[in-house]
Amino acid sequence: MGSRFTNSSSDVFKGRKAPPVHYLLRIQSFSSLSRSSLEKYSSDKFEVGDYKWRLTIYPSGNKDGGGQGHISMFLTLANTSSLPVGWELHAMFNFFVYDQLRDKYFSLPDNQLRRFHVMKTEWGEAKFVELQVFNDSSNGYLIDDACVFGAEVYILKMTRKxxxxxxxxxxxxxxxxxxxxxxxxxxxxxxxxxxxxxxxxxxxxxxxxxxxxxxxxxxxxxxxxxxxxxxxxxxxxxxxxxxxxxxxxxxxxxxxxxxxxxxxxxxxxxxxxxxxxxxxxxxxxxxxxxxxxxxxxxxxxxxxxxxxxxx
Structure with a gap:
């Protein structure tokens, strides 16, 4: 089947050899995680652009966001209480999943540009990868019940006039x-x-x-x-x-x-x-x-x- 996903925008993702530069999340025994009562898992905080972030994965999909039958991925801005009143920022980000057979990291074709503010501190993809595709070991994403996800985040500095x-x-x-x-x-x-x-x-x-x-x-x-x-x-x-x-x-x-x-x-x-x-x-x-x-x-x-x- 090759490196193909199914999501709301496109079923063809791009691959590259270089790993994500900002964060990697390795999961051992993914099946145990998906069978557990844990709806989502949030990573430790990582820093990009003087801001703290977390990578959140829904192993069985974010059902409230329409992600049934998929793995859902979200980027969360952490420690917002320390930011000044009226803060907002624009960030481009992308999520990755590692194809262990072909040694490539696959992601959405285009970076996602989103506005983070006090009322919206989390953005993501409810239908990042279809579970049927992910669970098929011939696609390389889940090998020996282990998988790797990642994220890259780029802050847009507001110099607009x-x-x-x-x-x-x-x-x-x-x-x-x-x-x-x-x-x-x-x-x-x-x-x-x-x-x-x-x-x-x-x-x-x-x-x-x-x-x-x-x-x-x-x-x-x-x-x-x-x-x-x-x-x-x-x-x-x-x-x-x-x-x-x-x-x-x-x-x-x-x-x-x-x-x-x-x-x-x-x-x-x-x-x-x-x-x-x-x-x-x-x-x-x-x-x-x-x-x-x-x-x-x-x-x-x-x-x-x-x-x-x-x-």
Whole structure:
């Protein structure tokens, strides 16, 4: 018949040579155990992931769980009284039975993922293996009235985060115009505007007159920066912003601009472009971005929503 089980989900189990890494339960004289009045046997405590566990076997099946005619296996979380109020944990576990003829440990095809909490400290398989299959010595699970079961347990550490987006019914917009004069006198690598308010938060424009990063030496780099002090803890802003360098030819009035949709938060306070406008275009006398050593930059900021982040 080979290594085949019968249970509620599948009758084909997977086998491997390596024994279970967390616990082994060897039973001598299994028939005596199954004939006794002992409905179940719980192992000694074993530790996995800083928690104490017990492996419980029902040799004639957990009848309350519909396990008649099967061996039932359960994993129990022990010493729960020492855990903090409101505790819960998620664990993946699997049960094994040893095929002594083929030297393999057989288990369910998939690990079981379960949530343990104060109202549910035990999970398992009421129909782990059919007794008719188990008792057939040709299958190797019960040889000379002896058998071996095992368990593996893996704790899922809860590092999940969640967020809640509160979209504004009407986007909140604001703008700011920054006149830089004389532009040639800007000696620092980075030049900053004054703070301005848009969408209820403070912002400023940053420029690198001789470029930054990939724009260094060939472009003006421009960025929008959020004042973190105006940002509540664990929040992000959903923002569309446009930065323009105005063409000062009133007849043409064609600005050079950069638009971006992005999040602004504690880990991302600055967004922009390293290649805003080329130095060649800026200094081209046929262009009107730099007139009388004056440059005019404008920022428009629109707040679409606020994201609250929780762990």
């Amino acid at each position: 969640a967020e809640c987006l509160s979209a504004l019914e009407k986007p909140n917009a604001g703008s700011y115009t920054w006149t830089i004069k004389p532009f040639s006198a800007v000696a620092l690598d980075r030049h900053e505007s004054q703070w301005f308010v848009a969408g209820g938060h403070r912002w400023k424009i940053l420029i690198y007159p001789r470029g930054n990063g990939t724009g260094k030496g060939n472009s003006v780099s421009t960025f929008l920066s959020l004042d973190e002090s105006t940002l509540p803890p664990d929040t992000r802003l959903v923002v569309r912003f446009t930065i323009r360098m105005l063409d000062q030819n009133e007849l043409k009035a064609d600005p050079f601009e950069f638009t971006n949709d992005n999040y602004f938060g504690a880990s991302c306070l600055v967004w922009g472009t390293q290649k805003f406008v080329s130095l060649a275009n800026l200094n081209d006398p046929k262009q009107f971005y730099l007139v009388g050593d004056t440059c005019v930059i404008e920022a428009e900021v629109t707040l679409f929503g606020i994201v609250s982040i929780t762990s």
